[in-house]
Amino acid sequence: MSEHAMSAAQSARAERIAARTRGDNWRKPPRRIEASECITCDSCLRGCPEEFGAIFDRGLDVIIVPELCSGCPACVLECPVDCIYVDEDWTPTDASVWSHVELTADPS
Numbered sequence: 638m639s640e641h642a643m644s645a646a647q648s649a650r651a652e653r654i655a656a657r658t659r660g661d662n663w664r665k666p667p668r669r670i671e672a673s674e675c676i677t678c679d680s681c682l683r684g685c686p687e688e689f690g691a692i693f694d695r696g697l698d699v700i701i702v703p704e705l706c707s708g709c710p711a712c713v714l715e716c717p718v719d720c721i722y723v724d725e726d727w728t729p730t731d732a733s734v735w736s737h738v739e740l741t742a743d744p745s
């Protein structure tokens with residue numbers, strides 16, 4: 638990806654974080670990680686494209702923020718235990734998680 642395209646992708650992600658909404662042209666539902674099956678290996682986190690950056694390791698668990706997840710679904714291919722599911726019934730992410738997202742956001 639060119640530098641310009643990368644910065645455009647990063648700024649689109651920053652806008653989604655600021656607005657706390659999914660991309661309006663995303664047609665696929667987001668994904669979710671089933672915590673009872675996840676072995677917190679972070680493979681999915683490394684596999685989520687930078688332009689989405691939807692996966693966060695919070696120490697005790699690894700989560701997908703649905704507002705940042707396009708449903709692409711690159712992470713599914715990386716998961717060794719196959720515990721990433723389609724989340725048709727996703728609910729808005731709560732404020733404490735958004736605080737974590739904002740703290741780990743790229744400051745550029």
Ligand code: SF4
Nearest residue numbers: 685706707709710712
């Ligand atoms: S489906 Fe795609 S955007 Fe969503 S968490 Fe997985 S890799 Fe990231």
Ligand code: SF4
Nearest residue numbers: 675676678679681716
């Ligand atoms: S790749 Fe699978 S097992 Fe590993 S952290 Fe992600 S969801 Fe959990």
